[in-house]
Amino acid sequence: MKPYATLTPAERNGEYARLQGRFDALKAKGLSLNMARGKPGKQQLDLASDIFGLMQDPKDYVSGGMDVRNYGEMRGLPAARALFADILGCKPEQVFAGGNSSLQLMYDTIAKAYTHGMLHSPRPWCKEETVKWLCPAPGYDRHFKVTETFGFELVTIPMTESGPDMDAVEEAVKDPAVKGIWCVPKYSNPEGVIYSEDTIRRLAALSPAAPDFLIMWDNAYCVHEFEGDYVPFPDILSLCAEAGHPDLVFEFASTSKITLPGAGVACFACSEANMAHMETLLAPQVISFDKVNQQRHVLYLRDKAHTLELMKKHAAIMGPKFRCVADTLDREIAPLGIASWRRPKGGYFVSFNAMPGTAKRTLALCGEAGVTMTSAGATFPYGKDPQDSNIRIAPSLPPVEELEQAMEVFCVCLKMAALEKLGI
Amino acid sequence: MKPYATLTPAERNGEYARLQGRFDALKAKGLSLNMARGKPGKQQLDLASDIFGLMQDPKDYVSGGMDVRNYGEMRGLPAARALFADILGCKPEQVFAGGNSSLQLMYDTIAKAYTHGMLHSPRPWCKEETVKWLCPAPGYDRHFKVTETFGFELVTIPMTESGPDMDAVEEAVKDPAVKGIWCVPKYSNPEGVIYSEDTIRRLAALSPAAPDFLIMWDNAYCVHEFEGDYVPFPDILSLCAEAGHPDLVFEFASTSKITLPGAGVACFACSEANMAHMETLLAPQVISFDKVNQQRHVLYLRDKAHTLELMKKHAAIMGPKFRCVADTLDREIAPLGIASWRRPKGGYFVSFNAMPGTAKRTLALCGEAGVTMTSAGATFPYGKDPQDSNIRIAPSLPPVEELEQAMEVFCVCLKMAALEKLGI
Numbered sequence: 001m002k003p004y005a006t007l008t009p010a011e012r013n014g015e016y017a018r019l020q021g022r023f024d025a026l027k028a029k030g031l032s033l034n035m036a037r038g039k040p041g042k043q044q045l046d047l048a049s050d051i052f053g054l055m056q057d058p059k060d061y062v063s064g065g066m067d068v069r070n071y072g073e074m075r076g077l078p079a080a081r082a083l084f085a086d087i088l089g090c091k092p093e094q095v096f097a098g099g100n101s102s103l104q105l106m107y108d109t110i111a112k113a114y115t116h117g118m119l120h121s122p123r124p125w126c127k128e129e130t131v132k133w134l135c136p137a138p139g140y141d142r143h144f145k146v147t148e149t150f151g152f153e154l155v156t157i158p159m160t161e162s163g164p165d166m167d168a169v170e171e172a173v174k175d176p177a178v179k180g181i182w183c184v185p186k187y188s189n190p191e192g193v194i195y196s197e198d199t200i201r202r203l204a205a206l207s208p209a210a211p212d213f214l215i216m217w218d219n220a221y222c223v224h225e226f227e228g229d230y231v232p233f234p235d236i237l238s239l240c241a242e243a244g245h246p247d248l249v250f251e252f253a254s255t256s257k258i259t260l261p262g263a264g265v266a267c268f269a270c271s272e273a274n275m276a277h278m279e280t281l282l283a284p285q286v287i288s289f290d291k292v293n294q295q296r297h298v299l300y301l302r303d304k305a306h307t308l309e310l311m312k313k314h315a316a317i318m319g320p321k322f323r324c325v326a327d328t329l330d331r332e333i334a335p336l337g338i339a340s341w342r343r344p345k346g347g348y349f350v351s352f353n354a355m356p357g358t359a360k361r362t363l364a365l366c367g368e369a370g371v372t373m374t375s376a377g378a379t380f381p382y383g384k385d386p387q388d389s390n391i392r393i394a395p396s397l398p399p400v401e402e403l404e405q406a407m408e409v410f411c412v413c414l415k416m417a418a419l420e421k422l423g424i
Numbered sequence: 425m426k427p428y429a430t431l432t433p434a435e436r437n438g439e440y441a442r443l444q445g446r447f448d449a450l451k452a453k454g455l456s457l458n459m460a461r462g463k464p465g466k467q468q469l470d471l472a473s474d475i476f477g478l479m480q481d482p483k484d485y486v487s488g489g490m491d492v493r494n495y496g497e498m499r500g501l502p503a504a505r506a507l508f509a510d511i512l513g514c515k516p517e518q519v520f521a522g523g524n525s526s527l528q529l530m531y532d533t534i535a536k537a538y539t540h541g542m543l544h545s546p547r548p549w550c551k552e553e554t555v556k557w558l559c560p561a562p563g564y565d566r567h568f569k570v571t572e573t574f575g576f577e578l579v580t581i582p583m584t585e586s587g588p589d590m591d592a593v594e595e596a597v598k599d600p601a602v603k604g605i606w607c608v609p610k611y612s613n614p615e616g617v618i619y620s621e622d623t624i625r626r627l628a629a630l631s632p633a634a635p636d637f638l639i640m641w642d643n644a645y646c647v648h649e650f651e652g653d654y655v656p657f658p659d660i661l662s663l664c665a666e667a668g669h670p671d672l673v674f675e676f677a678s679t680s681k682i683t684l685p686g687a688g689v690a691c692f693a694c695s696e697a698n699m700a701h702m703e704t705l706l707a708p709q710v711i712s713f714d715k716v717n718q719q720r721h722v723l724y725l726r727d728k729a730h731t732l733e734l735m736k737k738h739a740a741i742m743g744p745k746f747r748c749v750a751d752t753l754d755r756e757i758a759p760l761g762i763a764s765w766r767r768p769k770g771g772y773f774v775s776f777n778a779m780p781g782t783a784k785r786t787l788a789l790c791g792e793a794g795v796t797m798t799s800a801g802a803t804f805p806y807g808k809d810p811q812d813s814n815i816r817i818a819p820s821l822p823p824v825e826e827l828e829q830a831m832e833v834f835c836v837c838l839k840m841a842a843l844e845k846l847g848i
Binding site for chain 1: 461463464466469470472473476477479480482485491492493494495496523524525527528531532535538539540550566569570572573574680684685686687705707708709710711712713714715716717
């Protein structure tokens with residue numbers, strides 16, 4: 001097949017008619033397939049089944065002299081804090097082990113800044129006239145939504161293959177109303193890029209006009225390679241401290257995509273001064289998070305090395321799914337010159353750029369044929385992609401055979417939308 | 425022993441000297457005993473050990489067609505919502521099943537009112553000049569702290585033996601700045617009283633000036649009798665609806681003192697209109713709470729009847745502890761006419777009123793002798809008891825033999841403080 005741009009109108013019409021036939025046939029199958037969210041599939045959930053057999057022995061109820069079943073120890077079980085410190089490369093005393101959701105910890109951090117203010121805030125953010133927030137895009141819709149719900153003005157920062165456009169970031173932070181930035185530094189959502197060392201160093205060295213500027217460092221995919229070996233990653237807390245800004249960053253992580261999505265353990269990591277401040281703000285809210293589940297995870301995951309072994313098993317399930325997506329795109333779409341995409345080696349997404357002006361139409365067609373995708377635009381602030389181009393493909397949930405069907409539908413819809421745009 | 429008020433100065437001096445001797449002897453033992461918080465003891469934790477043996481069978485991972493291990497279902501597992509509805513006497517669709525902490529759900533409800541506003545709020549509470557909050561006192565320090573941390577003005581409402589002084593409440597809610605009230609309606613913390621039906625009906629029938637007035641109904645001890653049979657309790661949601669104010673109340677409960685304090689399941693219950701509003705506000709914060717732990721609790725507790733059987737086992741442990749406290753006080757303190765207290769049949773506390781002006785001194789002496797109690801004043805807004813009289817005794821944590829020692833210390837210290845006040 002030739003690139004679509006080189007087709008004559010008659011060739012385009014012929015191609016569209018053929019695709020319409022395939023589309024109708026696919027639609028007639030009554031499919032119901034979902035590539036909308038980064039939701040692990042059943043095979044992955046089953047990897048962690050052994051976790052339910054733990055906590056049978058009364059000696060497991062005690063950790064470091066503490067009965068994990070009772071109230072207390074707001075910062076989390078010391079053994080769980082040590083486990084996360086091992087995985088993230090920071091110090092145990094910088095880690096706060098929480099409940100089952102890192103999103104909730106992120107929301108709560110922003111909420112505390114809004115209601116009470118961060119360590120270096122002149123006033124709570126709810127008392128500021130304007131709060132602006134940097135959103136590298138394409139990015140994670142749930143991040144953007146957290147800052148949107150507090151009425152912040154979302155500022156788009158272009159993503160590059162080495163992370164956020166740092167020239168744009170350095171320029172933007174000169175505005176004292178700019179209070180922070182969202183980052184997914186490893187296998188970014190949805191781009192799948194790993195921030196370069198230069199980008200990370202420039203982030204750590206930022207000197208924002210706002211004294212309480214906050215880097216929200218969501219290290220969601222810190223050990224989530226599905227191709228190749230574990231990629232070591234710098235500890236942002238140390239880098240910020242070295243640059244003289246130890247309080248600039250809050251890091252987040254969880255075991256949602258290591259053990260169980262709905263029943264894992266999440267954490268944040270920050271400077272000890274930030275930790276003391278957060279503890280004061282959290283004291284009225286929390287007696288303690290679920291230390292039984294923290295202990296279950298300590299017993300199950302043990303340490304970073306053992307966790308990485310488990311991640312190899314996830315990779316054996318995830319790898320084929322991502323290869324299915326990439327191979328289908330290479331075969332079906334690459335020759336047509338109507339789109340570009342990345343081929344990540346970890347994380348949960350493939351970021352796909354359709355011909356500008358065709359993302360919404362593509363996904364509307366997918367929906368008609370029973371394939372649910374993340375809404376077009378979701379990867380941009382306010383859900384509005386100015387190019388109407390970016391599509392987040394999330395291949396983790398369906399089994400490979402369903403994924404093949406879903407990708408077939410996707411490719412047909414994408415081609416139809418492109419031809420409609422080119423003129424038929 | 426005669427009432428202290430009838431002693432001559434010489435008799436008081438003699439008594440004080442004897443007590444000083446006992447105090448020194450107790451202090452020399454180097455005790456370390458804790459009656460500070462409503463923390464269940466180890467025997468109670470062990471009651472629930474079987475819960476760790478559940479979730480072994482893959483069929484338990486599925487509830488109502490939903491894989492409980494994966495993301496999703498923000499309002500909680502339907503089976504868990506049904507369990508709480510059974511216990512509380514409301515409808516499953518009125519229940520939101522959350523994480524391990526009802527305090528966190530309460531804090532989040534107030535926080536959402538502050539940042540975004542409740543269903544009938546003209547504006548978020550952070551935009552109000554003044555927010556006032558009714559605090560029946562003696563009451564629960566953590567409740568007061570939640571409303572204090574958001575800068576609300578705490579208004580003390582006297583507690584009576586049938587609940588909050590409703591004349592005072594009805595008068596107070598005429599002020600549109602008064603946005604809500606804390607209630608622990610069954611075995612109130614620390615008074616141990618059950619709100620009378622008249623009190624409950626008057627609360628449900630309130631017509632506050634604030635359109636977004638909120639009854640925070642913390643039904644923490646809904647099935648927590650330690651003497652006698654389960655006491656049926658009206659469903660506040662129905663009563664508010666009957667009175668024409670279905671959105672007036674949020675109810676809270678948890679299994680913290682049914683299964684495990686640190687690893688139970690908490691819930692809130694409210695009108696369906698409130699639920700829809702909360703869901704909108706919670707959507708940016710939460711994908712879903714820990715449904716695995718919810719499922720574990722559904723399998724373990726089954727229903728209200730089975731839960732009440734478990735509570736009988738708790739009662740068999742708690743009953744003797746409360747009898748130890750009451751019997752010691754009857755024997756040691758009653759004849760002296762220096763204090764009064766209630767004898768509750770459920771809940772976690774004994775509310776004790778020392779001679780005015782002696783609570784702080786009593787607890788300072790207790791501290792010297794190695795017995796930690798809830799700080800004096802904690803049961804009043806801002807931690808300030810205007811009478812310096814109320815002391816919350818929490819006998820659940822120590823085994824009976826330690827409790828006997830702690831009560832011995834407490835009685836000696838109380839007598840010393842009373843004599844000091846009377847003049848020695």
